[in-house]
Structures are given as C-alpha cells and as structure tokens.
Amino acid sequence: MHDEFLCHVTAYGTCDGRRVGVPLGTYRAPTLALALWWLRDRASWIADRLDPQPDSPHLPRGALTPVADDAPDVPRVLRAWCADPVQQELVADELTEGRLVRIATSDDTTEYELLAESVDALRMQRAAPRLAVPVA
Numbered sequence: 001m002h003d004e005f006l007c008h009v010t011a012y013g014t015c016d017g018r019r020v021g022v023p024l025g026t027y028r029a030p031t032l033a034l035a036l037w038w039l040r041d042r043a044s045w046i047a048d049r050l051d052p053q054p055d056s057p058h059l060p061r062g063a064l065t066p067v068a069d070d071a072p073d074v075p076r077v078l079r080a081w082c083a084d085p086v087q088q089e090l091v092a093d094e095l096t097e098g099r100l101v102r103i104a105t106s107d108d109t110t111e112y113e114l115l116a117e118s119v120d121a122l123r124m125q126r127a128a129p130r131l132a133v134p135v136a
Contacts, residue, residue, distance in 0.1 A: 004028065004119040005035035005095060009042045012111040028119070032095060036088060039103070039114050043078040046112055051075035072107040091116070 009024040025042055029035035052059060067073075081087055081103060094101045095116055103114040 003032075004030055005032065005116050006119055007035055007038050007042075007114070007116045009046070010113050010115075012113065013109055029116075032092060035095065035116050036092060039091070039116060040082045040088075043082050043103070043114060047075035047078040047082075072105075074105050074107050074110075074112060077105040078112070 005028070007027045007029055009026075011022045011024055012019055013022070014020065024046070027035075027038045029038055052064070091101050091103075095118060098118045098120065100115065100117040105112055
C-alpha cells in the first residue's frame with residue numbers, strides 16, 4: 001500500500017533568538033528501497049561535510065583540528081545509523097506501516113533532522129473525516 005515516500009533533510013539552528021530551519025534536500029522516492037538509500041546518502045553527505053578526511057586534497061594541510069572527546073559527534077552518530085542493519089530494518093518497518101520516521105542528532109549549535117513518510121499515509125490523513133468535539 002505504501003509505495004511512495006517523501007523524504008526531507010533539514011538543519012536547525014538559532015538566529016536572533018529564533019529557531020531557523022535550513023532545508024538540505026527533499027526527495028520523493030518511488031520505492032521504499034530508494035527512500036532508505038536517499039536517507040543513508042544524505043546522512044553520509046552531512047557526516048562527510050562535518051568531518052572530512054584529513055587527507056582530502058581540497059583541504060589545506062592543518063585546516064582540521066580535533067575536537068574535545070566529550071563534544072557531540074554528529075558525524076559518528078549518522079555514520080553509525082547508516083551502517084546499522086537493525087536500524088535500517090526498523091525504519092523500513094515504520095515506513096511500511098505508514099508512520100512518520102524522524103532521525104535527528106545535534107551538536108552545540110545545530111540539529112540535523114532526516115524525515116520520511118509515506119505519501120499514501122499523508123493522502124489518507126487528509127481524506128479522513130475530522131473529529132469535531134463540541135465545546136461548552
């Protein structure tokens with residue numbers, strides 16, 4: 001039943017005391033496999049930009065410095081999620097059941113959020129009759 005999925009990646013931070021979201025990508029996946037692939041690809045993309053390899057040719061020597069051991073490690077969390085088959089199966093099951101999936105991690109300044117949901121589930125929610133409760 002859930003054959004098409006809408007996927008979003010957003011970074012959230014604070015600007016002038018307000019929470020601001022910056023869209024990092026959207027994809028309408030025609031299959032569950034492509035939705036999962038896209039989420040993993042975007043998680044890896046974020047991790048690689050936050051934590052590039054020190055020997056990358058586009059980085060000048062000494063451009064990267066280590067962070068404190070107790071600093072939040074968004075790239076590690078995202079890479080671990082991508083490599084965990086149990087987590088991938090849980091996401092697949094949730095999406096197959098028509099539920100919204102949210103993967104989020106943050107550091108001191110930014111929250112990174114990956115969302116996916118069934119297009120069919122969204123359509124069914126819009127078509128469902130609204131529950132009206134009288135207010136006295």
